[in-house]
Amino acid sequence: MGILEVRNVSKRFGGLQALNNVNLTVEQGSVHAIIGPNGAGKSTLLNCFVGRLTPDTGSVMFDGHSLLGAKPHQINQFGVSRVFQTPEIFTDLTVLENVMIPTFAKRDGAYKLNPLARVSQETEVRDHAEATLSDVGLLDKRKMVASSLSRGDKRRLEMAMCLAQDPKLLLLDEPTAGMSRADTNRTIDLLKQIGESRGITKVIIEHDMHVVFSLAQKIAVLAQGTVIVEDVPENIKGHPKVREAYLGEAQV
Numbered sequence: 488m489g490i491l492e493v494r495n496v497s498k499r500f501g502g503l504q505a506l507n508n509v510n511l512t513v514e515q516g517s518v519h520a521i522i523g524p525n526g527a528g529k530s531t532l533l534n535c536f537v538g539r540l541t542p543d544t545g546s547v548m549f550d551g552h553s554l555l556g557a558k559p560h561q562i563n564q565f566g567v568s569r570v571f572q573t574p575e576i577f578t579d580l581t582v583l584e585n586v587m588i589p590t591f592a593k594r595d596g597a598y599k600l601n602p603l604a605r606v607s608q609e610t611e612v613r614d615h616a617e618a619t620l621s622d623v624g625l626l627d628k629r630k631m632v633a634s635s636l637s638r639g640d641k642r643r644l645e646m647a648m649c650l651a652q653d654p655k656l657l658l659l660d661e662p663t664a665g666m667s668r669a670d671t672n673r674t675i676d677l678l679k680q681i682g683e684s685r686g687i688t689k690v691i692i693e694h695d696m697h698v699v700f701s702l703a704q705k706i707a708v709l710a711q712g713t714v715i716v717e718d719v720p721e722n723i724k725g726h727p728k729v730r731e732a733y734l735g736e737a738q739v
């Protein structure tokens with residue numbers, strides 16, 4: 488049994504069947520990629536894991552908890568964190584403050600309205616935040632205002648904000664979208680390193696096949712809301728069904 492078990496999940500938007508009987512098993516500590524052409528249902532599926540959407544049918548179990556009907560903050564407390572395509576950071580705060588807020592949230596169970604008022608007394612929280620920033624290579628930028636970071640660093644900061652909550656499952660929605668090749672490669676290295684040191688399970692949606700094949704141990708291919716193939720990377724490359732699904736797009 489995996490840490491994340493998706494069974495017969497379907498989701499319809501009006502006349503469109505966005506997900507059709509999706510099954511997925513994600514093993515503890517693994518990197519599982521979900522790929523597929525535009526509109527295949529990848530984001531819809533991810534949204535079902537974080538409480539943004541509720542499937543019409545099926546079940547999603549994470550580490551013994553049903554995620555269906557759970558509120559986003561409850562899912563977060565279960566140990567699921569999501570890194571968005573567009574970094575969701577507090578641009579007016581410093582890099583360190585950005586990481587301290589989710590650290591408080593993890594400790595106190597919710598975001599406090601003004602947690603930074605107590606910052607000076609909270610050395611424990613600051614130490615944890617600084618250790619997390621060190622993990623993502625941003626410790627020397629901790630006093631910078633977040634808005635002044637480069638695009639790649641903003642994504643690293645958002646990853647630090649997720650890691651500060653000590654997640655068991657990290658959901659990554661196109662973590663390298665819009666990055667230069669150099670930044671992409673740095674992010675691949677960072678994600679590999681996070682996996683090694685913390686044993687965090689990762690589910691990654693990604694269009695860049697260089698990223699997918701560098702990281703994933705298992706790949707599920709979605710097309711028109713259905714998992715058409717799920718296998719190890721070497722069996723995905725050149726698979727006739729996958730080629731057919733991508734016809735007219737970048738080839739896998």
Ligand SMILES: Nc1ncnc2c1ncn2[C@@H]1O[C@H](COP(=O)(O)OP(=O)(O)OP(=O)(O)O)[C@@H](O)[C@H]1O
Pocket residue numbers: 500503505523524525526527528529530531532
């Ligand atoms: N809230 C919604 N209301 C109506 N239709 C939606 C909604 N969300 C997604 N869809 C539709 O569901 C289908 C699947 O969309 P989804 O965003 O999950 O695909 P995707 O695989 O993530 O695509 P991309 O790679 O382009 O991001 C698409 O046809 C999309 O237009």
